[in-house]
Amino acid sequence: MAESKHEFFDLRILVGILFTVYGLILGIYGLAAAPKTADTSWHIDFWWGLLILIFGLIFLAWSRRPQRLDD
Amino acid sequence: MHALFHANAVDYTIIAIYLVFVIGVGWVLKTYMRTGEDFFLSGRAIPGWITGLAFLSANLGALEIMGMTASGAEYGMLTTHFYWIGAIPAMLFLGLYMMPFYYVSKVKSVPEYLKQRYNEATRGVNAISFAIMTVLTSGISLYSMGLIFQVLIGWSLTTSILVSAIVVLLYVILGGLTSSIYNEVLQFFLIWAGLLPIPLIGMHQLGGWNGVLARVPESFGHLWRNLDNPAHNAMGIGWLGVVLGLGFVLSFGYWTTDFLVVQRALAARNLRAAQNTPIYAAFFKMIVPILVIVPGLIAVAVYPHIGHVKNMSYNLALPLLIAKYYPPGMMGLGLTAMLASFMSGMAGNVTAFTTVWTYDIYQAYIRKDAPDKHYVNVGRWAVVWGVVISIGTAYIASGFPSIMDYMQTLFSFFNAPLFATFLLGMFWRRATPWGGFWGLICGIVGAFLMYYVIPSGVFASPDAGNFWRAWWAWVITTVVTVIVSYMTTPKPDEELAGLVYGTGSRPSYAGYPWYKRPGYLAGIVGIILVALNIWMW
Numbered sequence: 205m206a207e208s209k210h211e212f213f214d215l216r217i218l219v220g221i222l223f224t225v226y227g228l229i230l231g232i233y234g235l236a237a238a239p240k241t242a243d244t245s246w247h248i249d250f251w252w253g254l255l256i257l258i259f260g261l262i263f264l265a266w267s268r269r270p271q272r273l274d275d
Numbered sequence: 276m277h278a279l280f281h282a283n284a285v286d287y288t289i290i291a292i293y294l295v296f297v298i299g300v301g302w303v304l305k306t307y308m309r310t311g312e313d314f315f316l317s318g319r320a321i322p323g324w325i326t327g328l329a330f331l332s333a334n335l336g337a338l339e340i341m342g343m344t345a346s347g348a349e350y351g352m353l354t355t356h357f358y359w360i361g362a363i364p365a366m367l368f369l370g371l372y373m374m375p376f377y378y379v380s381k382v383k384s385v386p387e388y389l390k391q392r393y394n395e396a397t398r399g400v401n402a403i404s405f406a407i408m409t410v411l412t413s414g415i416s417l418y419s420m421g422l423i424f425q426v427l428i429g430w431s432l433t434t435s436i437l438v439s440a441i442v443v444l445l446y447v448i449l450g451g452l453t454s455s456i457y458n459e460v461l462q463f464f465l466i467w468a469g470l471l472p473i474p475l476i477g478m479h480q481l482g483g484w485n486g487v488l489a490r491v492p493e494s495f496g497h498l499w500r501n502l503d504n505p506a507h508n509a510m511g512i513g514w515l516g517v518v519l520g521l522g523f524v525l526s527f528g529y530w531t532t533d534f535l536v537v538q539r540a541l542a543a544r545n546l547r548a549a550q551n552t553p554i555y556a557a558f559f560k561m562i563v564p565i566l567v568i569v570p571g572l573i574a575v576a577v578y579p580h581i582g583h584v585k586n587m588s589y590n591l592a593l594p595l596l597i598a599k600y601y602p603p604g605m606m607g608l609g610l611t612a613m614l615a616s617f618m619s620g621m622a623g624n625v626t627a628f629t630t631v632w633t634y635d636i637y638q639a640y641i642r643k644d645a646p647d648k649h650y651v652n653v654g655r656w657a658v659v660w661g662v663v664i665s666i667g668t669a670y671i672a673s674g675f676p677s678i679m680d681y682m683q684t685l686f687s688f689f690n691a692p693l694f695a696t697f698l699l700g701m702f703w704r705r706a707t708p709w710g711g712f713w714g715l716i717c718g719i720v721g722a723f724l725m726y727y728v729i730p731s732g733v734f735a736s737p738d739a740g741n742f743w744r745a746w747w748a749w750v751i752t753t754v755v756t757v758i759v760s761y762m763t764t765p766k767p768d769e770e771l772a773g774l775v776y777g778t779g780s781r782p783s784y785a786g787y788p789w790y791k792r793p794g795y796l797a798g799i800v801g802i803i804l805v806a807l808n809i810w811m812w
Contacts, residue, residue, distance in 0.1 A: 212317070213303050215325055215457050222296055222461060223468070226289065230604050233285050239602035248472065249604040256468055271322070 214271060220264035227257025278429030279591075279598045286607030293465070293611045294438070297446050297458050297618065304450030304457065311647045314451035314654055315630045316383060316542055321453070323548030325460055327555030330539040331563075332459035335466060336620025337423060337613055338416050340567050345589035347564075347571020348581055350509050351495025352811055354571070355564045359498075360522040362560055363804050365530035366553040367797045373531055374540060375782055376701050378549040379773050383541070385534040386635040392700045392774045393711035395639070400715060401693065402635035405534060406628055408686045410661050413624035414668020415682065420617045421669065427594055427610065436669050439614065443621050444662045447629075448655050452542055455622040459539075462615035463559075469612025470566050473593070476600045477573035487569070490576035498811045511736025520742025524749040528690035532697050535627045546782055550793040557800045561807065570596055621665070629657045684741075688726070691745040692718025695752035699760075702776045706756055707763040714756030722748035 230253030233239075238247055282290075308314050346354040382388045386405065390398035417436055424435040446454045481487050488496045494508060501507045502514040530536060530553070543549035574581055574592035577599070582589045597609045633654045642649075696715045699706040725744045734740035772778050789795040 212307055212320065212453055212457075215460060218296075218300060218303075218457065219461060219464060222292075223464065225292060226468070226608065229285070229289060229292075230608065233604045237285075237603070239604060241600060241602050248476070249602060252468075252472055252605060252608075259464075259468075 211271065214267050216263050216267035216271075220260050220262075220267055223256050223260030224264060225260070227253050227255075227260050229253070231257055279426060279594055280428055280606060282428045282606060282610065283603045285604050286610060289604075289607030290611050290614065293614065294442055297461070298442060298449075300457050300461070301446030301449030301454040304454045307453065308449075308451050308651070311650045311654070313453070314651050315633065317451070317453040317456060319542060320544050321456060321542045321548075323543055323551040324555060325456060326539050326543045326548065326552040328463045328559070329456040329459035330536055330552050331556040331559050332463040332466075332616075332619045333455075333535055333539060333623030334620075335463070335563065335616055336416055336623075337617035338419050338620070340466070340470075340613070340616050341419075341423060341590055341593055343567040344571045344574070344593040347568035348574045348589045348592040349571075351491060351572060351575075352498055352564075352568065353494075353501075353508060353510055354568050355498060355811065356517055356521060358560060358564050358568075359804055359807060360517065361526045362530060363557050363800060364522065365526040366557040366560065367800060368527065369531045369537075369540075370550045370553040370557075370793055371797055372776075373697070373701060374550045374553070375546065376774055376776075377537065377541060378543070378546050383634050384630050385532060385537055386631055388774070389696070389700070389711070390635075390639075392771070393696075393706075394708035397696070397708065397712045397715060398635060398639070400712070400719075402631050402639070404689050404719075406631050406636060408689065409535070409624050409628040409631070410664045411668050411682060412686065413621050413628075413661075414665040415672050416617065416620055416624075417665050418669040418672040421673070423594070423613065423617075426591070427597075427613075432673060436666060439618060439621065440662050440666050443618050443625060444658060447622055447625050448658045451654070452538070452626050452630075455626045456539060456542060458622060459619045462619040465608075465615040466612045467566065469608045469610075469615070470570075470593075472605065473596050473600060473609075474565055474569040474573065477570065477577070477596065481573065481576055487572050487576050490579075491572050492575075495572060495575070496811070498808060500812055505736070505739060510738050511734075512739045512742065516739050516742040516746075520739075520746045524691045524694060524745040525687075525742065527698075528694035528745065528749070532690060532693045534631060535623050538623075538627050538630065547784060547787075547791070547793065550782075551791075551796065554793055554796045554800060557797075558803075561800070561803060567593075625658055625661050625665075628661045629654050632657045632661070684726070685723075687741060687745070688719055688722035688748065691722065691748040692752040695749045696756065699753065699756050700775070704768070704771060704775050704777065705760055705765055707760045707765045709763045710756045710758075710760030713759045714752040714754075717755040718748045718752030721751040 230249050234247050234249030234253050239249060312318050343354060343357065377388060380388060380391060382391065386398045386402035389401050417440060420439060421432040421435040424430045425432060446458060478484060478487060481490060494501050499514065502512065502517060505511050505513045540549045540552035543552050571592050574596055578587065578595065581587050581592060601609050633650050637653055638650065692715050695718060696711050700711060722744055725747060731740060734743060768778065784792045
């Protein structure tokens with residue numbers, strides 16, 4: 205039954221692209237402008253951007269492996 | 276009107292990328308939409324982890340996020356009951372016991388199951404009430420979303436309503452349910468990416484979780500300790516009302532029969548994935564309070580007068596913290612998260628409405644035997660006018676804001692009786708078609724009567740009133756269904772095959788490792804749930 209079902213476009217790639225782009229924008233903006241608020245003395249844009257970038261890259265790397273659809 | 280934030284270029288870039296990207300997802304999926312099953316059911320081909328995240332995300336609308344943060348600021352951790360006992364047991368029950376009947380019977384929608392199990396009349400009641408409620412609900416949330424963005428960044432109501440409605444319209448019309456589900460998963464991650472820093476920064480500032488608790492009223496840290504008597508807690512409820520009304524009837528009524536969420540599980544690739552859908556979702560559901568209720572407590576710790584002074588209503592708990600903690604850049608991500616949560620809720624409503632309209636109303640009552648392609652077209656048009664009605668409703672709501680709460684209360688009268696109809700239908704073979712029909716009708720009428728006849732002063736609080744009305748509506752439906760069933764003839768067993776407990780074989784996953792088996796996963800969720808409740812007792 206399962207083999208007759210089609211595969212949609214891989215969602216992992218889409219998640220990977222969006223978060224990589226967001227991570228880059230936020231990280232680079234954070235480095236360049238280093239915006240702060242009264243309550244965040246550290247560079248939240250840069251560090252959170254970096255985390256998001258890593259998250260996006262993990263999804264991109266994961267999407268290179270075939271989808272194990274029945275899991 | 277003075278807006279809370281001033282969004283700058285980088286914030287608008289982040290929002291614009293999001294809008295383009297979600298429409299792009301619909302575009303990419305367009306080529307896969309060949310048949311009605313592709314468009315309305317994603318070809319029943321989606322992996323379980325995706326349907327699981329979509330199941331949760333479709334429910335995590337912007338209203339839910341803002342409302343639950345507000346409730347966290349007003350009542351403290353007590354609000355967590357809506358996420359734990361008020362959701363998890365029902366989700367596990369859906370996955371373990373109900374999904375086999377839903378999925379194996381190959382129905383396209385919840386009303387269609389009612390038709391197969393009971394009769395056309397029962398389906399009609401559910402299909403029509405569901406379709407009306409769904410478009411109206413999506414209109415109400417459209418309006419609330421417009422309000423939020425007006426307060427946040429000063430957009431006009433028309434701008435936010437049109438932008439979000441058109442984006443949702445485009446991606447659903449292009450890629451159908453798959454597009455909605457894919458975007459829900461993206462939105463799920465975005466909501467975390469955009470809002471998780473709030474509780475993290477807040478707790479860091481206030482000296483950790485204990486630091487937060489030290490700055491809020493003592494009762495805010497407890498789930499059960501103050502429920503011995505309704506007078507002892509701000510919500511005005513007792514433990515029995517929470518367990519029976521919220522934990523049993525309201526929660527099971529919503530999570531197991533509302534097509535908005537059930538549709539996600541029906542799109543799963545196989546029965547095991549369908550059963551795991553609500554169970555995976557339950558793992559994440561349990562941690563959503565970090566995102567919505569903890570910020571509510573932080574808001575009280577930071578602004579002790581919130582809710583008691585002008586210009587600082589509980590509903591502003593989350594926006595105030597975003598404005599306080601986020602610099603430009605993060606602000607864009609936070610706004611995108613709000614927009615994402617709103618769109619996932621609206622797209623969920625639109626896809627559920629489209630399916631019920633096309634198959635349970637149009638095909639059942641207007642045109643029976645058209646080619647498959649015809650129904651796909653009807654579905655695409657239903658997306659268009661569903662969205663148009665929603666926009667109209669949004670403008671009506673903006674003229675009469677008080678009707679919003681009123682309508683939401685009215686809608687809640689339909690789920691509790693429906694849950695009784697399903698429970699008897701799935702687990703009691705003797706329930707007859709007309710037993711189901713009259714039980715459902717009497718339960719709905721009963722809920723209305725209780726609302727209009729019993730003075731509201733009888734209940735300690737509006738929440739307590741909702742919990743107890745739901746419970747008694749459920750009792751009415753159960754009693755009437757049983758009585759009428761004994762007076763009418765049941766369906767023969769062969770017509771019930773696969774629809775009722777005991778008429779088909781139970782699925783067995785004996786060959787699979789434990790982490791793929793619904794039973795084991797549900798057991799783990801259950802243990803975590805109990806541990807969390809003891810920890811926060």
